[in-house]
Structures are given as C-alpha cells and as structure tokens.
Amino acid sequence: MPGVVLSEEVAREFSRIQARAEKGDGEARYLLGIINKGIAKLAEDVEAGRKIRKRLWPAEYSRKYGVTNLWKLNLDSYWRMIYTIRGSNVEIISFVLDILDHKKYERKFGYRN
Secondary structure, X not given: OOEEEEXXXXXXXXXXXXXXXXXXXXXXHHHHHHHHHHHHHHHHOOOOXXXXXXXXXXXXXXXXXXXXXXXXXXXXXXXXXXXEEEEOOOOEEEEEEEEEEHHHHHHHOOOOO
16 A cells, blocks of 8 residues: 655644644644545555646746656645655655645646636
C-alpha cells in the first residue's frame, strides 16, 4: 500500500486545524474530515486525483520540491489537495504539497476568476 507524507508546511497547517477542531470549531472539524478522507484515498490509490499539465505548474513547486509530476485531488467542491508521486518499485509515496481553497488554487495555477 502506498504511503502518504505531508510537506512541512502542510503538516504545520494540519496541526493547527486539528487544534481548532479539538476546541469545537465546526469549520475546522469539516476541513479535518475531508483532508483525512483525501489522505485515505491517496493511501489506497496514488492516482486518485487528476494529473496537472506541466505548463500549469507553479514554479514554486518545481523550485521548492523538485517535482516531476503534479496532481490535484478535489476534497470537495471548494478545497483541493496538491500532491506529487515519488518512489520506486519498492515504495510509492504521495507527497502532499498544499491544501488550498478553490480561489487560492485558481490564483496559484493562473486560472481567471
């Protein structure tokens, strides 16, 4: 079964969301739920998302993470999980790079609002 690893930034944000959810924040609980479902999907199938065409990749991901492929998984109609697949025949890892709302996703990938 493939593994799922969170980038440092995503791991920090995930911890903040968990803390808010534990304090009873309804939005944080919802977000935590859809993120966990997304991670579970990737753990079952690394290609659960849609591959993003290279010409659309933000330079930040290539520069920061050295990605050779980029995928997005719709968590719901508003939230997106951006990830890359790394690995060999022995281990495949979905490396989650970002979790964005729809507006930030469109801005980052150069779509018009």
